[in-house]
Amino acid sequence: MTASPSDPGARHEPYDLAVVGAGSAGLAGAVTASELGLSVVLLDASAQTGGQFHRHPAPALGARRPEALHHDWSAFTDLRRRLAGSTVTHLAGHHVWSTVREGDGTWTAHAVTGADGTAGRPARIRARTLLLATGAYERQLPFPGWTLPGVVGAGGAQAMLKSGLVLPGRRVVVAGSGPLLLAVASSLAAAGARVPAVVEAAGYLRYARAPLALLANPAKAAEALSHGAALLRHRVRVRPRSAVTEVHGTDRVEAVTVTRLDADWRPVPGTGRRIACDALAVGHGLVPQIELATTLGCATRRLPDGTLGLALDDLQETSERGLWAAGETGGVGGAELARTEGELAARAVAARLLGRRADEDRIAGLRRRRDRLRAFADVMSAAHAPGPGWQDWLTDDTDVCRCEEVTAGRIREAVTELGARDARTAKLLTRAGMGWCQGRMCGTAVSCLAARGGASEPPAERRPFAVPVRLSALAALDEEPADPHPRTS
DSSP states (O other): OBOOTTOTTSOOSOEEEEEEOOSHHHHHHHHHHHHTTOOEEEEOSSSSSSTTTTOOOOGGGOOSOGGGGOSSHHHHHHHHHHHHTSOOEEETTEEEEEEEEOTTSOEEEEEEESTTSOEEEEEEEEEEEEEEOOOEEEOOOOOTTTTSTTEEEHHHHHHHHHHHOOOSOSBEEEEEESTHHHHHHHHHHHTTOBOOEEEESSOSGGGGGOHHHHHHOHHHHHHHHHHHHHHHHTTOEEEESEEEEEEEOSSSOOEEEEEEBOTTSOBOTTOOEEEEOSEEEEEEOEEEOOHHHHHTTOOEEEOTTSOEEEOOOTTSBOSSTTEEEOGGGGOOOOHHHHHHHHHHHHHHHHHHHHTSOOOHHHHHHHHHHHHHHHHHHHHHHHHTOOOGGGGGGOOTTSEEETTTTEEHHHHHHHHHTTOOOSHHHHHHHHOTTOSTTTTTTTHHHHHHHHTTTSOOOOOOOOOSOSSOOOHHHHHGGGTSOSOSSOOOO
């Protein structure tokens, strides 16, 4: 069911479990825990469930076949049906900015509300345990011209189409690295866009180095073949070992330069080719969104593509007792893996809180499926890991931090002349990463530039605010009631 902090009919707190994120992992965790007898609250920033993977149009748009742009739609509709018939309290439009462990061992989730986090009073939700299913965000590597209108994230282009039925342009080049590119290109082409090229920096031969993981996951191969067939049908050319190294245009995108790359992602001189387009959808993989957990001190692990994911035990619990995580927070692996981990975490939570043995056969099956899918996810992560040579794309006047308008030249100067040796020092000297996005767009690039060609450390993800919060919301914390769902007499 759906509720709001002012809904007097909602269940009073504390809940047994608070789930943050209503994507595949969060939905699976919430409905499973509820069906096992726990009181559950599900918080999500969006007005609709589904997360980024199953983003879909608002009912007002009247889409007759929203499933046409989705893979595995039936699994989502099953979870949505189970949610509607459950006792889960669904708090839509809740942007969780902090989670705190209280003195009595319970957890408090602080959230701002509304579409942009500015509506009404802040909310405070208490629960005995916490499951983080906060997903991931796109990793962007800058290049000359990437700030021109018409350049959008690959995931952003897909979101525009899935939720708004809008194309970013009529002639769209899709570029970057990762399996998402194939899905985005096939969706755009099916919706009527002309896609002159899919430009993949890494190529696909690295998958062949892990034949066992491929054989154990035939559905993944089938999905890739499905996207490949769609691209072939729409005459979309895939250009591996290549990258968009420059965008051209005055007021918006008019063309891009595509250049061949060597094994380290360095541009091969003399191979640049100009392709006319009016939009570029670009992304270089996904970064686990783990700020809520790392602020609490949860341990992390370095993933094969250089990003950080949460270190989890065999039942999805973090290094902080009573705090579980599922889905992309432990590494990007797709919707099936997210659903599996969400259910596994929920069963572990229920076993602990209810003091009874879990269904051992079901747990064993979930763990085997999780391990199989996670092994493929690690292969995928390694196959599309950025090479160190991408920095050769950057001219000194290329903006790296869009929010603060910090160029590559200024960051290089901070390193070579002012002694910066890490992303934090570069940030203090140049303000790169201090803007509205708090380094989500430029963090990887700043970290790599500060490493001067060495092994860069992933950007620090520990911050007290996971989302932007107004000072008025902080001031209202002393005024809000401890229980946002008060009982009525």
